[in-house]
C-alpha cells in the first residue's frame with residue numbers, strides 16, 4: 455500500500471529511567487515536505503531524531519516510515535531504508551579533498567547500498583560533479599576539507615548525505631555556529647534539496663527558521679507537540695511565547 459505520509463509517529467514515549475524525554479508524542483508529515491522543528495532546550499528535539507534513526511528505541515508507541523513500522527529495526531538498517539541524518543558537528547574526512555569526500559560516499563553506495571539493500575542503482579545516484587554543483591563547492595573541489603569554513607563543511611556533509619539518495623533527510627541545527635552569510639547559503643541549499651527530498655530540520659536560529667520554513671513548523675515542549683502551523687502562526691501563539699520564557703521569539 456502506498457502512503458503520502460513519509461513519517462507517522464503515534465503515541466511515542468521515551469522513558470529514560472523514569473524521565474519522559476518524549477511523552478505521548480504524535481506527529482506526521484507528508485512526502486516531499488520540509489518540516490522545521492523548534493522548541494526550547496530540553497524539549498526533546500534530539501531524542502525525537504534519535505528515535506527516528508533507531509538510536510533510541512521507543513518505550514511506547516510506534517514510528518512508521520513510508521507506512522512501515524520501524525520499531526526494533528537496527529540503526530544501520532534504518533539508514534539503508536532511506537533515512538539520512540546530518541549531525542550538528544560536520545563529520546567529514548578533513549585530510550581528504552572535497553571531491554574525495556564525495557567520491558568516497560558515491561563509491562561506497564555503489565558497492566554496498568545498491569547491492570545489499572536494493573537502494574537506487576549507481577546510475578540513478580548523483581554524480582560527484584552534480585553534487586559539487588548542488589552544494590556550491592565546485593571551486594573548492596580539490597581543496598582539503600580541513601581548509602573549508604564551518605558553513606562549507608556543513609554543506610559538504612549535506613552533500614555526502616544526499617549522495618546516499620535518502621528519502622528523508624534529518625538535519626540537526628545546521629545553522630549553529632555559522633556566520634549570517636553561511637547560514638543563508640545552508641538555508642538556500644536545504645530549500646533546493648527540499649524540491650526533491652522530504653526534510654526535517656531542527657533549529658534554534660529563528661532567522662534561519664524564517665528563511666527555510668516554507669510550510670509547517672512544529673513546536674516541541676516537554677516531550678510533546680505543543681503546536682503546529684506556519685511560522686507566523688506559531689510565533690504569535692501565546693503558548694509558544696510562554697514556553698520561550700515569556701518573550702516573543704525573535
Ligand SMILES: Nc1ncnc2c1ncn2[C@@H]1O[C@H](COP(=O)(O)OP(=O)(O)OP(=O)(O)O)[C@@H](O)[C@H]1O
Pocket residue numbers: 470473474475493494495496497498499500501502
Ligand atoms: N540518555 C538519556 N538519559 C536521561 N535523560 C536524557 C537522555 N537523553 C536525553 N535526556 C533528557 O531528555 C530531555 C530531552 O533532551 P533532548 O536532547 O532531546 O532535548 P533538545 O530539545 O534536543 O535540547 P537542546 O535544544 O538543548 O539540544 C532533556 O531533559 C535531557 O536531559
